[in-house]
Amino acid sequence: MNRAADDLVRYIRDRAGGAKVAVGLILGSGLGHLAEAVDGVSLDYAALPGFPHAGVSGHSPRLVIGDLEGVRVAVLGGRAHYYESGRADAMRLPLEVLRALGAETLILTNAAGSLREDMPTGSLMSLSDHINFSGLNPLIGEPTDARFVPMTDAYDRGLREALSDAAEAEDVDLPEGVYAWYSGPSFETPAEIRAIRTLGADAVGMSTVPEVILGRFLGLRCAAISTITNMAAGLSDETIGHEHTKAMAPLGAAKLEKVLRRALRDGAVTAA
Numbered sequence: 001m002n003r004a005a006d007d008l009v010r011y012i013r014d015r016a017g018g019a020k021v022a023v024g025l026i027l028g029s030g031l032g033h034l035a036e037a038v039d040g041v042s043l044d045y046a047a048l049p050g051f052p053h054a055g056v057s058g059h060s061p062r063l064v065i066g067d068l069e070g071v072r073v074a075v076l077g078g079r080a081h082y083y084e085s086g087r088a089d090a091m092r093l094p095l096e097v098l099r100a101l102g103a104e105t106l107i108l109t110n111a112a113g114s115l116r117e118d119m120p121t122g123s124l125m126s127l128s129d130h131i132n133f134s135g136l137n138p139l140i141g142e143p144t145d146a147r148f149v150p151m152t153d154a155y156d157r158g159l160r161e162a163l164s165d166a167a168e169a170e171d172v173d174l175p176e177g178v179y180a181w182y183s184g185p186s187f188e189t190p191a192e193i194r195a196i197r198t199l200g201a202d203a204v205g206m207s208t209v210p211e212v213i214l215g216r217f218l219g220l221r222c223a224a225i226s227t228i229t230n231m232a233a234g235l236s237d238e239t240i241g242h243e244h245t246k247a248m249a250p251l252g253a254a255k256l257e258k259v260l261r262r263a264l265r266d267g268a269v270t271a272a
């Protein structure tokens with residue numbers, strides 16, 4: 001572990017206790033309320049040098065460590081996106097800290113546009129795979145051979161199954177699909193959406209992929225769920241924009257919370 005992560009881990013353990021964290025959770029746009037459900041200690045990113053405290057509206061910039069459904073979790077209420085700084089590895093330090101706190105599992109959430117009619121606004125999608133359409137990679141510049149990370153099963157099969165079982169038990173539809181990462185911050189053009197659909201994408205968004213690459217690099221088992229906040233550009237008359245994303249995220253957020261709570265409660269996420 002590097003010095004900065006080492007110092008942060010000590011600072012966090014002094015305040016939140018030294019018990020091993022089992023699961024790291026990253027919350028996407030408009031999904032920050034889940035952090036409030038955690039019975040634990042909340043630390044502002046501003047007190048954690050290297051954490052993304054500038055942030056994007058709709059995110060809640062704090063780290064909450066504590067108990068959620070009997071599992072010790074570390075919840076990142078907001079993430080840094082590539083488009084904020086031009087750094088694809090902007091989430092490296094927070095993820096190194098999660099790993100050092102003991103996390104072996106990383107569950108990510110995001111808001112996304114849908115390319116599928118059977119996944120309208122308000123639906124959820126569990127990522128089965130992704131397409132890195134940005135051409136960027138957070139491991140560029142990493143000097144060790146560890147940079148050659150296999151991405152064949154980037155979204156862990158056991159975790160996906162656990163989430164699928166939890167969704168079924170909660171009577172929530174959770175189709176699987178392929179997420180395409182565009183850098184943002186501008187939204188895609190209709191032609192870009194047609195292109196990515198031809199290539200096999202089911203949903204599109206501006207996050208998650210660099211974090212999953214970093215997560216796999218750090219040995220974390222990863223899963224991710226999108227909440228669909230709009231049909232992607234050109235596929236409907238719906239407005240597309242950040243305000244719309246924030247307004248629509250709560251539609252899926254309640255279902256997402258049910259699924260995550262159930263999966264944690266059943267022990268499926270930690271056992272998977």
Ligand code: HPA
Nearest residue numbers: 111112113204205206232
């Ligand atoms: N495109 C990219 N990112 C998004 C979208 C979208 O349509 N909706 C929510 N986040």
